[in-house]
Amino acid sequence: MSHSLNASIFKAYDIRGIVDQTLTESAVHDIGRAFGQQVRQAGGHIVAIGRDGRLSGPRLIAALSTGIRAAGVNVLDIGMVATPMLYYAALKQAEGNGIMVTGSHNPPEYNGLKMMLAGAALYGPEIQALYQQIMRADWLPVTTTGETTKGDIADDYEARIVADIQLARPLKIVVDAGNGIPGAYGPKLYRALGCEVVELFCEVDGHFPNHHPDPAHPENLQDVIHALQTTDAEIGFAFDGDGDRLGVVTKDGQIIYPDRQLMLFASDVLSRNPGAQIIYDVKCSRKLAQHIEAQGGQPLMWKTGHSLVKAKLKETGAPLAGEMSGHIFFKERWYGFDDGLYAGARLLEILSRSADPSALLNALPNSTSTPELQICLAEGENVALIDALRAQAAFPSAQTIVTIDGLRVEYADGFGLIRASNTTPVAVLRFEADHDVALQRIQQEFRQALQTVQPDLPLPF
Known part of the structure; x- marks a missing residue:
């Protein structure tokens, strides 16, 4: 069935495309079959599947289920759920294997798949391996087709959170x-x-x-x-x-961006886990690392991408991680996957101890910063641009340059970041400083660096 497989849907952290154009039912069937085969090869027998509220969800999840069962693996179908509920079901009831049919925050015509194999998020080379497997039609013989069981995780998931969270007062x-x-x-x-x-x-x-x-x-x-x-x-x-x-x-009406949410969560987690590591991605505020250190924790900067952060969390045993994009991962008292509903509950627990929750949030350290800026390029050009900057560019007043994910150039009074997006052909930039003058100086240094390697590049700042 691999005739309609479009390589572009296999992204860095998940599979995503426009339904019936790049992401077809036959493609989803084949991905299910390839994933099911990987589960079998890892000694597993069952995969939990769920879907979000998108209109294409019912037919895509049906194709997915047929594909998984064609590999000789059983399916636990938990219906229409939030992604973290699917992760929860996978860990609790399906040997850590799960696929969520979701387009996340993409426009309505999109859909996709987020995958967990034996408790770990699939990303990068592992997602490409699924594509290669389907293209080779590399199928093991199957004696018995898998069976489907319908499940409902909602009550168990809610009860687990309610048992964990203690509010000091109702809000x-x-x-x-x-x-x-x-x-x-x-x-x-x-x-x-x-x-x-x-x-x-x-x-x-x-x-x-x-x-x-x-x-x-x-x-x-x-x-x-x-x-x-x-x-x-x-x-x-x-x-x-x-x-x-x-x-x-x-x-x-103040927006508390995720790197500042993480300050509050870090203080709370460190109060019970003194000296622990807290992981955050390269887009986060400098104030976050300072705050973690002030609370006696060890800040650890890592690459952007929810699958990459999850893998780092597993490797380090850290109790908490978070990304500027809003993925927050609690390992303390929870399971280490990104869960917006649970993060909300943890925030309510902290805020319920305060007579004025907004004052508590607004008092978190803050800086002058830009939103995420983007330079749109052709496929592959974003990676080439970062490579050229690494090789040629100078940042004369920088203190340090962090290269784990693009270039994060640290100054005494701020930072500038440029990295290649893993999901679209853009270079992503972000700037932060103690005041406007410093912000403009850092941006000017980046402007000169970018013009050195590509003089005609249209810059969004």
Whole structure:
């Protein structure tokens, strides 16, 4: 069935494409079969599968199930769930094997697959290996086709969180699900914890009629900000389309970006795990490492990408990790996968101890910074640009240059970052400094470095 397989859908951290164009039912069937075969080869017998609220979900998950079973592996189908609930089901009931059919925060015409094999997220070479396996039609003989069992993880997942989280007092919160799947589970979970919930766009609708389900962009948080202004709710949450990322807004409309959320989580985790390592990605604020050190922890900067951070978390045994994109990973009291619903519950636990949650959040260290800026390039050019910068560029006033993921150039009063995106052909930039003058100086140094290697490059700053 591999005739319609498009190589472009095999991304760095997952599989993603436009339904019926690059991502077809036959492709999803073959991916399921190849994954099922890998499960068998690893000694496994079962895969948990779930889907988000996208319109193409039911037919893609059917194709996926048929493919997995064709490899002689059983399927536990837990239906329409948030991505972290699928991870939970995989770890609890399916030997750590799971595939989530989700387009995350992509536009409605997209869908994709996030995969976990024997408790570890599939990424990079492992995802490419699936593609190669399908192209070779490298199939083992199967004596018995796998069977499907229908499962329901929702009550178990909610009960596990409610047993873990202790609120000092009930809070009133706004929850904006952007018509993504978290709307089906988030409000119910937070009410079970004792909160009063103002719901925005919590009806699951794969057309996403209100706004894009992506809390990383301020325009998608305006409804939360308005609801906080016009109700007596104390704090606002917004989720991405599949529930593995959390956006946070204070009563006065301030957006608390994930690197600052991580400061609060780090303080809390370090209070019980003194001296522990806390992992964060190269996009995060310099203030985060300073904050972790001030709390007696060990900051560890790592590459961007939820699968890469998960692997580092497993390798180091750190109790907490997080990314600027909003993926937060709790290993302490939880399972080390990214879970926006659980992160929200952990945040409520901390905020419930404060008489003024917004003041607590707004007091977290902050800097002058840019949002994520992008230089759009042709396929492969972003990697070549970073290589050229590494080889040729000079940053005369830099203190150190970190090269684990692109170039993060550290100064006494700020940093500049340029890295190649692993998902699209763009170079991503971010700048932060103690004040505007420093920010402009750092940007000027980057401008000169980029013009040295590619004089005609259109720069977004």
